[in-house]
Amino acid sequence: DRKPRQAYSSKQLDMLEAEFRNDKYLSVKKRQDLSLFLSLTETQIKTWFQNRR
Structure with missing residues (x-):
């Protein structure tokens, strides 16, 4: 079963x-750093970037 969708906060979206805007593709290191900083999983961040592209 899938988890329900999570709405991202304005801070996370910003x-x-x-x-x-800085780079359309994230390095693994940058993704890990963002994951810790924004309290999102790396998969969520990866998917957000894929959808945004």
């Missing part, structure tokens, strides 16, 4: 958008 940071994700800023990173996306």
Whole structure:
């Protein structure tokens, strides 16, 4: 079974958008850092970037 969708906070979205403007593709290290900082899983961040592209 899948988890329900999570709405991202404006802080999380602002940071994700800023990173996306800087680079459309994340390094593994940057993804790990964002994951810790934003309290999201690496998979969530990876998927957000894929969908945003």
